[in-house]
Amino acid sequence: MIIALRRIGAFSLSSLAATGRACILLLQMIVNLPAVVRRYELVIKQLYRAGVLTLPVIIVAALFVGMVLALQGYNTLVDFGAESSLGLLLALSLSRELGPVLAGLLFAGRAGAAMTAEIGLMKATEQLAGMEMMAVDPVWRVLLPRFLAGVISVPLLAILFTAVGIIGGYLLGVNILGVDQGVFWATMQQGVDFQQDVMNGLLKSLVFGVLISLIAVFMGYDTSPTPAGVSKATTLTVVLSSLGVLAMDFSLTSMMF
Amino acid sequence: MQRQFVEIIVGLFVMVGLLALLFLSFNVSNINSATVSNPYQVSARFDNIGNLKVRAPVTMAGVRIGRVNEIRLDSASYQAQVVMDISGKYKKLPVDTSASINTQGLLGEQFVSLEPGGQQKYLKNGDRIRLTQSAVVLENLIGQLLFNNSQGANE
Amino acid sequence: MTEAENLVVLTDIHLKRAGKPVLDSLSLSIPHNSVTAVIGPSGVGKTTLLELISGRLKPDRGYLLVDGLSVPDLGRRELFELRKKMGMLFQSGALLNDLDVYENIAFPLREHTRLPEPVLRQMILMKLELVGLRGARRLMPAELSGGMTRRVALARAIVIDPVMVMYDEPFTGLDPISKAIIVKLIRQLNSTLGMTSIVVTHDVHEAMQIADFVYMLGHGKVLARGTPEEIKNSQRDDVRQFLQGQADGPVPFHYHADEYLTDLMRTDSEKGGAV
């Protein structure tokens, strides 16, 4: 009993301390922003590795999600004679929720985990210490470009997810299920509000981008420099950022809509 | 060589993302009608606005001419005060124009519908529409119907 | 020992790591333009000493001067300025994995200077020639042998022409030829470029071969100091045990533990992690 209490206490304290360290890291990165603007090519390289390489996963996933949504939505709507609203259903669910959330989750699994593993490995093999000895701060040279690339990539990927998902739903709904093409777009345009739906979705994905990227670089940087430590940190990145995205999504949704 | 390749691909990535945003703004949502160009404001008081929301459309003869900007309770009359942005393109709305709250279809969104009057004087920024008709609340309507029927049966 | 003669001066340094005292009133100094070896068994705190000198750790107590500056009191910026005068050779080499040999050596120059590419190239090729790896400049770190890795790391450590180079276990895990190459390079850097060198190692033979001065550490203190000859002739038992590589002696073979018999008789189960 006492032992269990003590475990809970120790866990809470160490999580709190880690959160504090992550916030300090975020501040350090913000302070270093001007330095990385001069070396934007570092960010571009990471944009390639985090954003471009996640793109295929996003496109394939979005196509399938869009088609499944169209199928399920159609089967439900047709009972009410409301299959003309299929486009609206697709566009709203994708732009408000599924686009940002699923793009965030996929990014965390594909790119976030890779970031953590890479930074953790650099720490374990003394590459970060070596950099410090060469009077180069790893926070801005290694962490910040990856963080920024994540923050830029996630909104772009989320928008792409939404767009490709709608196209996937369109292909299935119009070409196979037989919803009228004009009606499909018209109900969508009538019901989707740019500010309310598209921009809020974009804002959400930006928040997710910050969250996931911060967790990913922090976990790598804070890992204990052993193989076990790096693998644990990688797992934690995926678990924490996925849970974080879902929890954050809930609170953002309740504030926005 | 290698670096140029990476830069080009990343450039493409960003471009495709922005194109997707353009697609969402013009093909998926109605970015044009979301804003009212150089609007002027008129208000109206309703006994009951039903489910009317801020940003709901304001129409005349079925054509969208503005949007609801603000809804609040007028604490003196206990009526709902609805402030509307009307597009500057439609300056000549007679002062005796009437406003009613209608529903798109049976269960759709509610909107404000304006009915033109016959006077030669026109509404200006800040004016109030005096003739209003409240929202039709479906539940009340059904209730009234039942009430009338039962009264009829009693007689 | 005046400050003018010494590049590094440690006075009465105390340091605990994970609650355990590692350095306990350690005092030593490193003269300019010399090769100083710090020897001692593994775990005695040699790497820790280098981390202190380079400002990656702060002592709990004591004075630590490098080039006249008190390292523990330096701000981050001043510390980074000081580090530009230091080179460090890590045991693992610590090369950046995603850059090839040439770019690894170019790294400190690209970060700290805005030299035009041809000048950069000349400087890099010069250092690569010095360590004999000019032909390997387009190899990736994963393609290098242990000895080559360390030579590349050395070239990188000296590419910004530091005043001082620290070597952490530069001979460990190398074949005899690679060891001899590293010994030759350290001496050569000292004699031709006048670089002050601190060599931290448990390889007694190479340390004696290379050093002008030797410090032997034990129990967080300096056990013996002097020229290689003086150390070799030391009469202290613990020093002799280490130099001659005997398994048991004043430094016990056994890690501290309960008495063997009581330990065997205990009945509670031993729990450990699984692989």
Ligand SMILES: Nc1ncnc2c1ncn2[C@@H]1O[C@H](COP(=O)(O)OP(=O)(O)O)[C@@H](O)[C@H]1O
């Ligand atoms: N990161 C660390 N955290 C806690 N203790 C450490 C750490 N690194 C080293 N130590 C401890 O400090 C002592 C000295 O280590 P080190 O300087 O690496 O020895 P050496 O380089 O002489 O082999 C060892 O007892 C080791 O257990």
Ligand SMILES: [Mg+2]
């Ligand atoms: Mg060591």
